[in-house]
Amino acid sequence: MKRLLWLCQVILLCLFSAKALAVNTNSTLTVYTYSSFTSKWGPGPQLTKLFEKQCHCHINWVGLDDGVSVLNRLRLERSHTKADAIVGLDTNLMYSAEKLKLVAPHQLDTATDNLTIQWHNKYFIPYDRGQFAFVYNRKKLANPPHSLKDLVDNFKGTIIYEDPRTSTPGLGLLLWVKAVYGDKAPQAWAKLAKKTVTVTKSWDDAYGMFLKGQADMVLSYTTDSAYHKIEEHNSDYLAAKFAEGNYQQIEVAGISAYAKHKKLAREFLQFLLTPQAQRIIALNNWMLPVRKGVKLPEAFSEIIHPKALMLPAAQVAKNRQNWIRQWRNAVSQ
Template identity: 40%
Template sequence: MVKSSSLALAVLLAGLSGSAIAQDKPVLTIYTYDGFASEWGPGVPLKEGFEATCGCTVNWVAADSSIGTLRKVQLEGESTEADIVLGLDTAIAGEARDTGLFADHGLELDHLDLPTAWTDAQFVPFDYSHFAFMWDTDRMDAPPASFEELIALPEDVKIAIQDPRSATPGLGLLLWVKAAYGDRAPEIWAGLKPHILTITREWSESYALFLDGEADMVLSYTTSPAYHILDEGDHTIKAALFEEGHFAQIEVAGILKSSPHQDLARDFLAYLTSVEGQKVIPTTNWMFPVVDLGGDLDPAFADLPQPDKTLRLNEAEITANSSAWIEEMLAAVQ
């Protein structure tokens, strides 16, 4: 009886000790969008890889979109539980920066391989691709080679796009048209109006319409065909390349000033942009990595046709004018 009691006490103390150790392990909370944190997204292998070395627990908190993650942290302010916001892009980085909630990352990022040099002190890129319209070789003989050629197609050729107020691809299309056409943007939107089947809240809704054959083309990314090649063995879905050039989406992550785990958050961003972390990105988030993976990048990505010209807009210009440009677009298409 005495032995049994001693054993029980030892087990109880060991359990309490284990609980204390578990409680001492830091938790790194990262706000992101639902696709990133899903079981098929990059979040699972990135969590496993980083936890293997950090002595911490990675806690993903998912919103319905990357714009949703920004809105969440804006509402919470300095009381947010987030250490990192991951999944913003360069189109909304200026708005995020203006909140004053983000810290400098302090990382050396000379190893990055992007369409443009990276000098941002607060946001760290982790993937990129250019916006483009997908078409299916089984349903179209040839794609338009510009917005103006798209406008000139018969009105029964329909496209599905996303709302710039809720989806970053929709905002990306808005900036693409503005970067390519400037003051002519309302004219381009008016020309596109007869072709717009619908404007969906999120990318997945419009892409489903395209896959179901309800839309002839859909706004997505130049890397989207890689998914169909690798996951389905389907080579019929391609990106239409426009002669005026394409606007790129670069997704980024940033550390919150209010985070009590500044060093740990910085270590995670360093891991995210390492070769090991970047190997995860292409076949889980279906975007290009931000480092040169050499032979480790699947040929389905390496061989994808890409735009000859990358269009750009200044961050300050985007931040100052995006609301007006959205109103301009909606007035033209509604």
């Protein structure tokens, strides 16, 4: 009798497992992110292979221009969105997503040990971090500015940066200038405008123009030097360390409030914090892990580590549109 009961339990367990596997196999997780994340050189393709093997499901990436574009798309679509998971907002955008009720609680342990701040947020998990920097080629620019004020007041070269309305790096620079200059930010923007070649829609556009020699410096990340050294064996590209500090970016992932596959989205968010996923993100998104113990090439230990500037998310959400108007008015004069 015991043997019969045991056999019945095994059969039921197998049937249950087969049913669960079939559900996942037929499930497609739709992830909204920015285009460089899911490009062939970004972390998306490698993460897809690893996670699909784990979940026995499919990932459908929807790549948009930038994190700002992701937020705008979610805002427009609301309950009609196809997004299950959201990857690519940052601390400067997540508060707006929360206030608009675009995200659902993730119900995950978000304890991270490689952040400069304590993380307690029920809607978003951090998955990488970095600091913005003006990048230059040391063979072409021997004496880069050593502070934001030096860049604004004394630098005689040219710069390219991204639009704060469409780009998270562009928004980062907006907040960087505000953090350093406060009420005098419009005057700083007017000075920067005189040495700005162009303001681009996305990071891809800006960095591509810089690599073609169309400006002396470009707004990018401190980790760019690691990318060039590892991928191109080129040590000429460096990030400028500013005396006031460099503005910090923490990128986050969340679950859409209207997700059809919330459980699968939660599993994906948890997967992003595994050592394998953290290494893939670091080496393909060229940001720093949010977890310690992730083995990275030596070039990552050689990047600069300036003081981390960061305005409170609630303050950014409250003032972002007004600060953007100030920027637009200042640079258009």
